[in-house]
Amino acid sequence: MHFSWQRLIAIIKKEFIQLKRDRGTLGMIIMLPIIQLLLFGYAINTDPKDLPTAVISENNTFLTRSIITGLQNSEYFKITHHISSDKQGDELLRQGQVFFVVSIPDNFTQNVIRGEKPEILLQADATDPTAISSAVSSLNGIINKVIQENMKGNIAYLKNKPSSFSIIVHKLYNPEGFTRYNIIPGLIGLVLILTGVMMTALAITRERERGTMENLLSMPVKPLEIMIGKIMPFVFIGLFQVGIVLLMAYFLFSIPILGNIVLLFLCSLVFIVCNLAIGFLISTIAKNQTQALQMSVFVILPSIVMTGFMFPFQGMPIWAQTIAKCIPLTYFLRIARGIILKGAEFIDIFPNLWPLGVIVVFLTIITMKAYKNTLD
């Protein structure tokens, strides 16, 4: 029996009609990206003030006092602890009692006057990068103000030097400095996984659970026709969702897409097919919808936790990184971030695109082997 376009189209059409009448699923398809984006977008878009800060300063002079007051007045920092050792500072940071530890070195004021350009160290807890980003970016302004106000009299000459001292910032726990920009490409991946894997898995197990699979299989349909027919609607849905996220990211959060949008959609397509293959594979194993759902969660969780979506990839232990290298989202994240945030081109993303391609081919082969065109 030959492959038939007529049959394939009939199946796709049927899937679309059923989808159209399935309000719950339809709602999820449209609302999921919107809600995710609003949640993540706005939750991280806040501009937190009065972040608890510890200060280590042995050197108590007009200059250091002025710096501390300057920090305080900026409203971003709230000095909650005056401590005397780095160790204490580390502890406070680790426990999450403070977001920042400001260390002013010994002899700071004398060194400024001698023109040795000493450095103030600001350690920041960067696990929530957006929380601290405004505070960190306000630092330059604070320093300038302090200089303007304090470099008077016989040290006024210091005012004109480019920098009589500086603050260096150490971001802890999150050296990559995740920003909300970073979240958006990740969200595309997350939305695609959630809908792609889960809905495909459910769509097919539902058919089996309702008994309609028996009817479908008693008709002359080739496995490939069923597979493509079942998956196709979700390909369109996936691309549609990418569109929603990008539009919202642009209009609501003014996140520009630096790279080629067509390239982004093409890469998304590969990733979508990947998720659909996983979903289809699940449906060949799962006995009912509940099982399908459980298995989907099993697949989705590591994608969220281990791929660099939530936590920086480099921060994970080697074994976790090794596992993550088998997870499609790992590669898609890098691709999407590359294209959206850095304007990466095909050559730049290729190192991450080919593993994704390999995974797709691999999954497709397994799925085709696992799929049985019978009720066995």
Place this chain on the structure above:
Amino acid sequence: MTEIAIDVKHLTKKFGTRTVVNNIDIQVPKGKIYGFLGPNGSGKTTTIRMLCGLLTPTSGEGKCLGLDIMKDALLIRQKVGYMTQKFSFWDDLTVRENLEFTAQIYEMDNAAELVDETLIKLGLKKRENQLVGTLSGGWKQRLALSACILHKPEILLLDEPTAGVDPKARREFWDELGRLSDEGMTILVSTHYMDEAERCHELVYIAYGNLMVKGSVNEVINQTHLKTLEVSGLSLPLLQKQLEQDPEIAAMSLFGGMLRICGNDEQKLVDKLQNVKKQYSLTWRKSNTYLEDAFIYYLKKAQEN
């Protein structure tokens, strides 16, 4: 010589270690209505599924219309219409959409006309846009039959097509089957109704996966060599209980206020009744053995093995 449409030998299906269909041979002649009977869980649905390639037999061989049921499942499906025991069309599609989908899957050239024709014949033209899930049971069943003869199959496999359907609709359904068979369609139909079984050209009875008997209605009855007495009297259920374990009695059933007792040796049956005649105020007369008696006899025989 009559042509054989379905010809399977030594058909066996195991689920895990459980043998559900055990070494069954079936030959269905072309253009005949072939009844498939057996108690619940005897393996009827499983057998039918194997015939159209929905389940892979564990062992055995077979041909449908000359095509190998192991290798040519897809080709067989093109020529077979299968009506599932549980209604299995799409509840969330309309009547028309279900028929259209079916026509397209079978690659019918004139799909649209065919669907219209079917709708009119069905009497569902006015309700073509109604969701199938909202049809009543009888209508669903009629729709299912129409859908599975839409592509003009050569063989129809019907799995308890009339379960839960009212008598008039059942009669119409069987009249339709008669017409189709007249036109040359081969029909294999499973049922629990005796009147339907009697309308079949040939029958096969299976129990616990084993084929017990096959042949025409009369052949099936005659092969039992049973003699039957119709007994009237008092407290017949009590009498039935008393005689239950009796080895001479091959089948027994309460039927319209009478107890039907079947056995191979009529004289022995009469002797038994004489013993308890007074106690239950019994009278009896000879009766024909019915198909149902035969099936009860075969079921008991199957249980003993």
